[in-house]
Amino acid sequence: EIVLTQSPATLSLSPGERATLSCRASQSVSSSLAWFQQKPGQAPRLLIYDASNRAPGIPARFSGSGSGTDFTLTISSLEPGDFAVYYCQQRSDWPSCTFGQGTKLEIK
Amino acid sequence: EVLLVDSGGDLVQPGGSLRLSCEGSGFDFSRYEMIWVRQAPGKGLEWVSYIDSSGRIIDYADSVKGRFTISRDHTERSVFLQMRGLTTDDTAIYYCARLGWYGSGRVPDYWGQGTLVTVSS
Numbered sequence: 080e081i082v083l084t085q086s087p088a089t090l091s092l093s094p095g096e097r098a099t100l101s102c103r104a105s106q107s108v109s110s111s112l113a114w115f116q117q118k119p120g121q122a123p124r125l126l127i128y129d130a131s132n133r134a135p136g137i138p139a140r141f142s143g144s145g146s147g148t149d150f151t152l153t154i155s156s157l158e159p160g161d162f163a164v165y166y167c168q169q170r171s172d173w174p175s176c177t178f179g180q181g182t183k184l185e186i187k
Numbered sequence: 188e189v190l191l192v193d194s195g196g197d198l199v200q201p202g203g204s205l206r207l208s209c210e211g212s213g214f215d216f217s218r219y220e221m222i223w224v225r226q227a228p229g230k231g232l233e234w235v236s237y238i239d240s241s242g243r244i245i246d247y248a249d250s251v252k253g254r255f256t257i258s259r260d261h262t263e264r265s266v267f268l269q270m271r272g273l274t275t276d277d278t279a280i281y282y283c284a285r286l287g288w289y290g291s292g293r294v295p296d297y298w299g300q301g302t303l304v305t306v307s308s
Contacts, residue, residue: 110291111291111292113294113295115232115295117232122282122284122298122299122300122301123224123232123282123295123298124298125294125295125296128289128290128294129289129290129291129292132289132290134289134296166231166232168232168294168295170292170293170294173292173293174220174237174239174244174246175234175237175246175248176222176234177234178224178231178232178233178234179231180231181231181232
C-alpha cells in the first residue's frame with residue numbers, strides 16, 4: 080500500500096500570507112495525485128487533480144506541483160475561507176486509493 | 188446540478204449490521220464509478236470501497252474486506268454499502284463520492300453530505 084505523509088500537521092498563518100503544504104509518497108505515484116479541502120462539518124472538495132491542474136471553479140491562488148514522490152500545494156495569498164484541513168490523495172494503485180493524514184491550516 | 192445524498196447511518200451495537208445508501212441525481216449515474224470513504228471522529232479520510240459503472244469490478248480496503256459489500260442499482264440511481272460484523276473501529280462518517288474523469292484518470296469530484304455510523308453498546 081502506498082503511504083502518503085503530509086507536512087506539517089498544522090500550519091499557522093495570517094490572511095494574505097503564502098501557504099505551502101507538502102505531501103510525500105512512499106513510492107512513486109507519477110502525477111496521479113489530487114488535493115482536497117475540507118471545512119468543519121462539510122464533505123471534502125476537490126481542488127487539484129493530476130498534481131497540478133485546478134478543478135473547475137477553483138481560484139487561481141491555489142496551485143499544485145510535483146511528481147513522483149514529492150508534491151506541494153501552494154495557496155498564494157490566504158483568504159479567510161481558506162483556513163481548513165487539506166488532504167492529498169493518490170490513485171496510482173487503482174482501484175484502491177489512499178489519503179494523506181491531512182494538514183490543518185489555521186489562522187495565526 | 189450534481190447531487191449525492193447519503194443515508195442509512197445509525198447507532199448499532201458491536202457485531203451488528205447496517206446498510207448505507209447513496210442516491211445520485213443531476214448526472215448519468217450509470218456511467219460513473221463510485222466509491223465510499225469514511226472519516227472517524229476527528230480523524231482523516233479513509234477509502235473504503237470502489238465499484239465500477241457496471242457493478243462487476245469491486246474492491247475493498249483490507250480493514251473492511253469480508254465484512255462490507257458494495258453494490259449499485261441503476262434504476263434507483265443508487266450505490267449501497269452493506270456492513271456486517273461492525274466494530275467500534277467502524278464508527279465514522281461515511282461519504283459516497285462520484286469518480287469523474289479528469290486529465291489522465293478518475294478523481295472523486297462530487298461527494299455526498301455523509302451519514303454517521305456509530306458502533307457502540
